[in-house]
Amino acid sequence: MLPIDSMGNIVALLLTERLNNIRSFFCLEGNLVAEDCQISQKVSAIKEENFINKIYPLTPSMFSCQGLVLEKTATPLAFYRSSRSLIYWSCKDYPLNQYQNLTVKKAYFYGDKNKELYVLDKLKNIIDIVVIKESAHFMMKDNPI
Numbered sequence: 001m002l003p004i005d006s007m008g009n010i011v012a013l014l015l016t017e018r019l020n021n022i023r024s025f026f027c028l029e030g031n032l033v034a035e036d037c038q039i040s041q042k043v044s045a046i047k048e049e050n051f052i053n054k055i056y057p058l059t060p061s062m063f064s065c066q067g068l069v070l071e072k073t074a075t076p077l078a079f080y081r082s083s084r085s086l087i088y089w090s091c092k093d094y095p096l097n098q099y100q101n102l103t104v105k106k107a108y109f110y111g112d113k114n115k116e117l118y119v120l121d122k123l124k125n126i127i128d129i130v131v132i133k134e135s136a137h138f139m140m141k142d143n144p145i
Helices: 008-015 038-044 048-058 076-091 094-101 119-123
Strands: 002-005 024-028 105-111 128-132
Touching: 008 076, 008 094, 038 076, 048 076, 076 094, 094 119, 105 119
Parallel strands: 002 024, 024 105, 105 128
Antiparallel strands: none
């Protein structure tokens, strides 16, 4: 079973091409389409040197999401390059196509505060969609069960 969230989704989807023992894949608001990669889009629009040396040091809170503090989880360089990679793959529609084509049990989870996600219309009637009440992007933090 692979329960994957947010930016980690692309890594897990790439791994599905190499692993043959996956039985299920649960996507927790994994960025399947470029339109849902809002922070990564902002970061990718900035040149690497400017982001690391000028933009990030002035406004680290701009690149946090619902209380997740970037500097505690990744360096600015790692976050920048991960963002660029995510946008590269997402613009090619790879994540959504790969997820839809997986032949294992799968479901897409999202927080009810994010009911306007672009990807929901693309998954409707194709993949099981599960709503987690009283939560946003970080469901496991917002509403742990």
